[in-house]
Amino acid sequence: MRIGILGTGNVARALAAGWSTAGHDVVLGSRSPEERTDVTGAGFTVVGLDAAVADAEVVVNATPGTVSVELLGSVGAAALAGKTLVDVGVGLSDDFTELSHPNSSLGELIQKAFPETPVVKTLCTMDASVMVRPGALEGRSTVFLSGDSAAAKQLTARLLTDLGWSAASQLDLGGIGTARGQEHFALLFIGIAEGLGSHTFNIDVVTLPSGP
């Protein structure tokens, strides 16, 4: 599949490497691709935002959550129409201390701004290293999906499987309104990271034992 990842940070690069290894055709999109020689030097393909979207079947938003809607707007609703948009953006202020969209979410704002583009929120509840290597943790953990389009969530689920997320580890929370739950987890994520002294962890949903 052709995947255009908007962003060139840790998350964008980790996902690009993970999906490339799984056999997908991945490019990173940047506002100033010519300046990202550090990223191209590491073996990634970096193009402009428009080009990253134009050639992609799936667009992934890995830009800072505080500027994502503006950056996607510069690409334009027409260019994004009909493509699945996987939003992994963090719902925190730039200094990572406060919710940037309390009682709302970046995922919902993107969906509202681009109604012809089905948006799926996922992967924003964990560190980049865990997104692409869930099997490195000591046990099973959970990745969440939120979105209004069942087809877009199915496509996203396949891409998660390609990163190592088993079907049993994927939990569909419901419509895009549930993205705020994933995003608001960010402050507990930071608290847990402080408590553990590490960002390399995830949460697992533990239920009652299955009946006999």
Add this chain to the structure above:
Amino acid sequence: MRIGILGTGNVARALAAGWSTAGHDVVLGSRSPEERTDVTGAGFTVVGLDAAVADAEVVVNATPGTVSVELLGSVGAAALAGKTLVDVGVGLSDDFTELSHPNSSLGELIQKAFPETPVVKTLCTMDASVMVRPGALEGRSTVFLSGDSAAAKQLTARLLTDLGWSAASQLDLGGIGTARGQEHFALLFIGIAEGLGSHTFNIDVVTLPSGP
């Protein structure tokens, strides 16, 4: 230990039963104890808020998060001074759809209002049935603690142990400011509950395997 639990709802009754079973002396506190014949009929002792606090070594806030500060204020800072206050209140609006204290928390507001009373936030990330019976789930899960007083957290940790929470399942997040992470988890809790079709679950923090 003498424990005064403010509130008579599901959470208050579950904790009262759990700590009574563990050998503690527990009363529930209500604004109108004479009207709570349903609760006394179920075998619980219900007294006024003032009496519940006066006799207690530990006070537990299990009142609705939107009215907790006001109710504690009616008891008064002098009556609460020097007692550990374990706050298990939920940081949601009364209809459970929005954060009641976005980018703040009930735990922090209580601590600020009653500076002579060490506050510990805990147990607000799960259903009442799980609070008092973590061993019923299919595997280990995590309970969080937030508070500025190490002594108050140690006392709370012992009370959690009495409910069945092993030391390994208890994670200290840091100061009372980290209570907002626990409280903001509420929306993801609701999303997970919708996804599972059950409130009887908890999250476990899954880390890298320990080194050899």
